[in-house]
Amino acid sequence: MSVHSKEEVFSNLDDEVFGTSFLPRPLPKYRFPGQESDPTAAYQLVHDELLLDGNSRQNLATFCQTWVEPEVRKLMDECIDKNMIDKDEYPQTAEIESRCVHMLADLWNSPDAANTQGCSTTGSSEAAMLGGLAMKARWRTKRQDAGKPSSKPNLICGPVQICWHKFARYFDVELRQIPCQGQRLHMSPEEVLKRCDENTIGVVATLGVTHTLQYEPVQAVCLALDDFEEERGLNIPVHVDAASGGFIAPFIHRSVVWDFRLPRVKSINASGHKFGLAPLGCGWAIWRETGDLPEELIFRVKYLGGNMPTFALNFSRPGGQVVAQYYNFVRLGREGYTKITQGCADVGAWFADEVKKLGMFELIYDGRGGIPGCTWTLKKSQDHFFTLYDLADRLRVKGWQVPAYPMPAKRSDLIVQRVLARLGFSRDLAGLLMEDLQRAIKHFQTNPSPKSLSRQSAGGYHH
Ligand SMILES: *Cc1c(COP(=O)(O)O)cnc(C)c1O
Numbered sequence: 021m022s023v024h025s026k027e028e029v030f031s032n033l034d035d036e037v038f039g040t041s042f043l044p045r046p047l048p049k050y051r052f053p054g055q056e057s058d059p060t061a062a063y064q065l066v067h068d069e070l071l072l073d074g075n076s077r078q079n080l081a082t083f084c085q086t087w088v089e090p091e092v093r094k095l096m097d098e099c100i101d102k103n104m105i106d107k108d109e110y111p112q113t114a115e116i117e118s119r120c121v122h123m124l125a126d127l128w129n130s131p132d133a134a135n136t137q138g139c140s141t142t143g144s145s146e147a148a149m150l151g152g153l154a155m156k157a158r159w160r161t162k163r164q165d166a167g168k169p170s171s172k173p174n175l176i177c178g179p180v181q182i183c184w185h186k187f188a189r190y191f192d193v194e195l196r197q198i199p200c201q202g203q204r205l206h207m208s209p210e211e212v213l214k215r216c217d218e219n220t221i222g223v224v225a226t227l228g229v230t231h232t233l234q235y236e237p238v239q240a241v242c243l244a245l246d247d248f249e250e251e252r253g254l255n256i257p258v259h260v261d262a263a264s265g266g267f268i269a270p271f272i273h274r275s276v277v278w279d280f281r282l283p284r285v286k287s288i289n290a291s292g293h294k295f296g297l298a299p300l301g302c303g304w305a306i307w308r309e310t311g312d313l314p315e316e317l318i319f320r321v322k323y324l325g326g327n328m329p330t331f332a333l334n335f336s337r338p339g340g341q342v343v344a345q346y347y348n349f350v351r352l353g354r355e356g357y358t359k360i361t362q363g364c365a366d367v368g369a370w371f372a373d374e375v376k377k378l379g380m381f382e383l384i385y386d387g388r389g390g391i392p393g394c395t396w397t398l399k400k401s402q403d404h405f406f407t408l409y410d411l412a413d414r415l416r417v418k419g420w421q422v423p424a425y426p427m428p429a430k431r432s433d434l435i436v437q438r439v440l441a442r443l444g445f446s447r448d449l450a451g452l453l454m455e456d457l458q459r460a461i462k463h464f465q466t467n468p469s470p471k472s473l474s475r476q477s478a479g480g481y482h483h
Pocket of ligand 1: 146
């Protein structure tokens with residue numbers, strides 16, 4: 021005798037996921053659902069909704085990693101339950117984090133790489149906050165020791181990523197941002213010096229500016245600050261935001277001196293999840309030498325067992341990204357990173373050359389000497405039947421995400437378009453994008469965009 025009657029079991033069985041009673045109803049959106057639902061069906065609905073997200077591999081706007089090796093997926097899965105903060109419970113994950121810190125300090129030429137301090141973070145933004153906070157604390161101590169006021173800190177930078185604006189606002193620091201001017205789209209030593217005073221906590225130079233992909237002149241800025249110190253007696257430290265460049269320059273631009281080889285560079289941040297090739301959620305902050313990270317910022321958490329120093333904005337945080345980062349270091353080494361990064365740079369340079377050949381664009385960055393990729397604008401000297409925003413929209417039809425945006429302050433009249441050449445954006449995919457770009461231009465030749473036409477009739481397009 022069976023425990024169930026066959027009919028009863030069958031009538032309760034869902035034939036397949038789209039045949040359930042759950043699916044014809046819309047998903048709950050504003051009210052916390054009262055009832056539970058079948059995991060298969062719930063999964064299917066959530067999964068399907070995500071179909072509307074863009075395809076990350078065709079997202080040429082992001083600097084972040086969108087392709088990982090199967091081994092990375094495996095390690096991420098194995099680490100899904102590991103909390104980075106529980107250093108006593110998961111000592112090996114903590115050990116791996118510490119190895120990465122020293123390997124990066126070595127990669128960036130710290131004079132004491134095996135002993136210096138640093139930490140993993142959720143990304144460059146958190147790492148930038150920590151770098152900024154350390155600069156602010158060092159400056160405050162110096163001022164207080166000298167019996168001087170410490171209520172008006174300022175930080176000097178060029179066209180920085182949004183995280184530095186956040187740092188300034190959240191932590192009450194005046195951001196003295198050097199505006200772009202004419203052809204100069206980055207900081208220059210002269211412009212930095214104009215803004216320095218006794219309340220300057222530091223200068224942030226960006227190795228790989230978000231808007232153009234080019235490096236800021238870190239060495240020239242450091243040398244100018246050396247002279248400034250000699251003349252004025254003010255010792256101003258430099259933090260390098262090497263979100264992308266920290267994992268590019270050491271491999272393919274070895275003659276660019278930007279890191280701890282410059283004694284004035286006291287701290288560096290980088291995004292493991294950009295050209296560090298780790299999955300999303302991995303950043304690094306490294307200090308030149310132990311003394312460069314003020315002791316007052318370090319917390320020693322005892323209730324997890326042991327006594328582990330931490331400097332972070334988060335508490336709980338996934339451990340897999342750090343483990344995957346270590347895997348990348350072991351798996352690739354300098355040799356592998358150099359090959360991959362050079363491959364990306366070659367694709368970026370090729371794409372830049374092709375864009376130039378089209379004749380209607382002016383390259384802002386030709387794909388050489390900075391982050392793999394390229395940046396361009398429309399030539400001012402001729403009429404166009406589209407704007408870069410139209411072009412971005414048209415490319416979206418084929419799934420490509422190629423952003424168009426204005427440059428920051430004082431050059432917001434300059435609209436640029438940018439392509440990032442990351443691991444996984446092969447020469448073949450770049451070729452397909454180029455074909456679609458050409459098709460889009462042809463489309464506008466027969467269907468001029470209304471925006472560009474009105475601009476021409478208004479005469480605003482001629483210079
Ligand atoms: C991406 C980026 C950041 C922010 O990094 P996240 O890792 O996304 O937090 C900061 N600075 C620069 C120059 C960047 O390119």
